[in-house]
Amino acid sequence: MARTPLSAVHEGLGAKMSPFGGFLMPIQYAGILDEHRAVRSAAGMFDLSHMGQFVATGEGVPEWLDRLTVNAVGTMKPGQARYNIFTNERGGAMDDAIIYRLDGRWLVVVNAANSEKMWRWLSSQVPAGVTLTDRTPQSALIAIQGPRSLELLQPLTDVGLANIKYYHATEGVVAGAHAEIARTGYTGEDGFELFVSADAAQELWQTLTREGARVGLRPAGLGARDVLRLEAGMPLYGHELEEDITPLQAGLDIFVKLEKPAFVGRDALVRQRTQNDFDRIVGLVMDGRAPARAGYAVWRGQERVGEIRSGSPAPALGGKNIATALVRADASAIGTTLDVEIRGQRHRGAVVPLPFYKRAR
Known part of the structure; x- marks a missing residue:
């Protein structure tokens, strides 16, 4: 090493x-x-x-x-x-x-x-x-x-x-x-x-x-x-x-x-x-306390539409759980509600614009 x-x-x-x-x-x-x-x-x-x-x-x-x-x-x-x-x-x-x-x-x-x-x-x-x-x-x-x-x-x-x-x-x-x-x-x-x-x-x-x-x-x-x-x-x-x-x-x-x-x-x-029909990276803000981690499945209803690429609690957002996900084009619009499968349970999240945080100029 x-x-x-x-x-x-x-x-x-x-x-x-x-x-x-x-x-x-x-x-x-x-x-x-x-x-x-x-x-x-x-x-x-x-x-x-x-x-x-x-x-x-x-x-x-x-x-x-x-x-x-x-x-x-x-x-x-x-x-x-x-x-x-x-x-x-x-x-x-x-x-x-x-x-x-x-x-x-x-x-x-x-x-x-x-x-x-x-x-x-x-x-x-x-x-x-x-x-x-x-x-x-x-x-x-x-x-x-x-x-x-x-x-x-x-x-x-x-x-x-x-x-x-x-x-x-x-x-x-x-x-x-x-x-x-x-x-x-x-x-x-x-x-x-x-x-x-x-x-x-x-x-x-x-x-x-x-x-x-x-x-x-x-x-x-x-x-x-x-x-x-x-x-x-x-x-x-x-x-x-x-x-x-x-x-x-x-x-x-x-x-x-x-x-x-x-x-x-x-x-x-x-x-x-x-x-313009490609899978794309989106930002997600999760509703609950469970963090979404890389590789977790992303669902819309009963349809799997992508996977998490990165995820973490965000101190700059008051500890909310944020994530990026690679999802289908038809699931990428801002405001779209998606579910992330975390340890067998579905947790709700919403597609939001990136970046999650922008410093004051």
């Missing part, structure tokens, strides 16, 4: 550790509810060093990536970040990623569970004039998320963080460590992600912990992160996205640029959008 540059720190904090994406990762420290509360009200700090980090250089990088993804890459300006999805010939998602255009290079950040798969795929597709490097083993990624993130970080850097727009990035020094600083995240809150060398990770984490005490910073694990992203309606690969679920099915139409002349899976996505 692989370890991140911060694994020893997590163990020293008494974190509950568990395998995730081939790494031993912190699932929780003080508890998921406390960590969730910190992110929604102040700030939380996450170790995301398990995620794959690939660097591409060469003049042909944007054209190459445009042929492999659904969103536009060639229109990105220096300093921009953009959510994107790599698709197969059937239009299914091979992985979702964030692509950053930095000074003289492109950074592609992929999910840990798909890192090896995506490295093999991308390496097999590299054209002449493009160089691809896997820098994951030499790197660390620390995310600070929450409404007080900027207040915490600004005294530690000369970079004007308020000038970094959402889904943009720059470079600078944070608490003595050279970092790529991105205003991105996976929680539904404002925040920053700091890409640093593996050697700098522990000292940076300790400095952030010490300085963060004044704003209520808490270390947060993947358990809280999963609840936060679900409330924010963000997909998790293997749940709302996978090789057999397309971006259109996942409700990510805004990121699918079918006007691009050609990319892997485009023809399949054009057909799917034209037919």
